[in-house]
Amino acid sequence: MSQRPLGAQISHMLKSRGVDVIFGIPGVHNQEMYRGIEEAGITHVLARHEQGAGFMADGYARASGKPGVAYIITGPGLCNIMTPLGQAYSDSVPVLAISSCLDETARRRGQLHQMLDQEAAGACVCEWSLEARDAESAYGLIDRALTEFATGRKRPRHIQVPIRALEGLADAPPAELPCLQTETRPVAAAERIVAALKASERPMFVFGGGAVEGAKDWKAVVEQAGAASFTTYAGRGVAAGHALDFGAYLARPESAGMIAKADLVIAVGTELSEVDLWRDELGHEGRFIRVDIDPEVLRAASGTELAFQADAAALAREILSVGGFEAEAGWREADVAAAKARWRAESDAERPGIVPICDALRDVLPGDTMFYSDMTQFAYTAKEVWPMDRPGHWHHPFGFGTLGYALPAAIGGAVARAGKPTLCIAGDYGFQYTIQELATAVELRLPLPILLWDNGKLKEIEDSMVRAQIAPKAVDQINPDFVALAKAYGAYAEKPESPEGVAQGVMTAFEADGPTLIHVTPAVSA
Structure with missing residues (x-):
């Protein structure tokens, strides 16, 4: 077909540029972008929240080396993905968010999903955020983003397209650009x-x-x-x-x-x-x-x-x-x-009970395991004491430091690395930021172990308050029965009683036909 609605043409263009997976959530404003996904032969992963879609795209990009792409609706969809885009900016991850936007916002108020300045909001967390008002502009910005991902620092980009433009007929996108020879000898x-x-x-x-x-x-x-x-x-x-x-x-x-x-x-x-x-x-x-x-x-x-x-x-x-x-x-x-031994002992003393579990896991995990961790004390210790035997296999929200990263990012990584081991590490508090994405992992039947470190509180913040001589406040919380909750989503779940039991649980989870929550408390290493 020489002409299709622009929303469909965008999917066909992305496919021609090597995009195989798109993460997102359809809505009345961006439904035209979904018209061409199946026809183009792209796999769509349905997130339960746009924040999850953004983190999935991030995790996919880190695991595959290819850009992670997300389709987002106007207004709240863009707002919801801003945290993942901020994380991708901080950690130099190539994520391309394509959203719909309203056709006109200066004269008319009270429209569905209306923001004062959606383009500027995206610019706060992206290398750039620009509006494509017609097909030629959309195609040009997509190619610009993909070219910049390949040649410079890999930070997220946001492209928004007015609803009327997405609905209108457009000529096919231009042929793929020739391969760029960018390497120069320094x-x-x-x-x-x-x-x-x-x-x-x-x-x-x-x-x-x-x-x-x-x-x-x-x-x-x-x-x-x-x-x-x-x-x-x-x-x-x-x-x-x-x-x-x-x-x-x-x-x-x-x-x-x-x-x-x-x-x-x-x-x-x-x-x-x-x-x-x-x-x-x-x-x-x-x-x-x-x-x-x-x-x-x-x-x-x-x-x-x-x-x-x-x-x-x-x-x-x-x-x-x-x-x-x-x-x-x-x-x-x-x-x-000797220095490394001293520092390992210091780390173990600061957050007791974590190092023995790390050691037990290292003894059994396959060498090509890819890790996605959240802002949790388990990860803070593991990042120091766990020597990696290969680079690019432990991903963490380093700079922006957002909670809720690990589960959806691990889903994206598992999608990118089908058949290879992926491990999610989350804390009891941060896990609840994006726990709904467990449904996506169940839906995809991903053999994903989720190591949940549950100390029943915001322990790192409590420790920081104590060091600052502040009486700990708002650091204790009532947690759900995580094992029962995971099973309610259709996942597997278990609660091991030793570091070796944790390691065995992870290995069993790699062979399952769906995700497995492994509930771990400090008592495991007691």
Whole structure:
């Protein structure tokens, strides 16, 4: 068909650009976008709330490496997905939200789903939020978003299309754009970094999420250079198996002293933000080099001597190509191991009962398990003490720090990785933000274990109040019978009594024909 309603043409265009799955909820305002989904051969996942749809798209994008796409209605639909879009912005995740919008809002008030400025609302949490008033504009903005996802920092975009435009007949979208050859060889940056490594006796790398795609090459760089390394939480696994890797313990105060011992620190693909360090300064005293695809963050840290805007993976390959920086380690493996043992013990003491469960799980989980965790004490401990043997396999709402992320994001990840193990980790409070998405997991018959850490309160907030000498207030809550509630949704559920029982429950859940809630309390490790 040369002409279809624009809403249908959009689905056909997305399919031609490689989009296989769309997350969303239909409504009277965006129903035209649903006209072409089945005809285009796209799978639609029905969320129970637009917040869930956004997190599913986020989880799908992180697991697949492809953009996550969500169809959203006017007004409240856009408002409901703003939290997931904010999280995707913070964590550099390529999510494309396409919503309907009213045809006219300046003259007429009181319309269904009317907002004062929907486009501006989307712009608060996206790289950009723009209105496409006709087919040509819609096609152009979709291609712009997909091109920017492929060539720059992967942050969410929002496109809104007036209802009348969605309903109107439109010509077919243009043919897919030719494949972009975007990689350039960062020769000068590589040569400067190699020269710095040659002049260094105790080099150190700090890897963030931006280094994940080039992890194998960066590990080769640190090993050849005899360098030590730290990773941010998002960068865990980049230097997996490297004997001089301090792991994801940057937030430990003592890490600043370790970093101060380096005569050269190279930070790759990391903002070194508050949620990476939990202090104002990294701690470096020697030379400091930064590498990032985003120029905005290159000079954000004090003491930066050199800053290179470059794709991290391409730069690692170029450094190895230049070569000639092999060195004996100025760091002692025993010192690195001792520091990690101290920090693990500190983490265990701060939040008792979690480390034994992590250890039991690590003993049995398949190596390619992908994790999605929420803002919960279990995840705060696991992010430090659980060394990942591969990068890009633990996803968490790092920067924006929203509750309710884990379950819907894990659903999106499980959809992207059909047949591969996916594990959801949530706390008792945050789980209730998006618990309704359990129905989606049941509907899709996903073999998804959901480890629910239930300490009966907002324990992290209670601890923070106590440290601030504030009498704990509003941190205790009445929880439902989670096992019964999960079964009411049609899911499986169990309540193990030991760390080994938790591990066995997760392994059994991987083989089930639907999701399994595994209810875990601190008493399990008592």
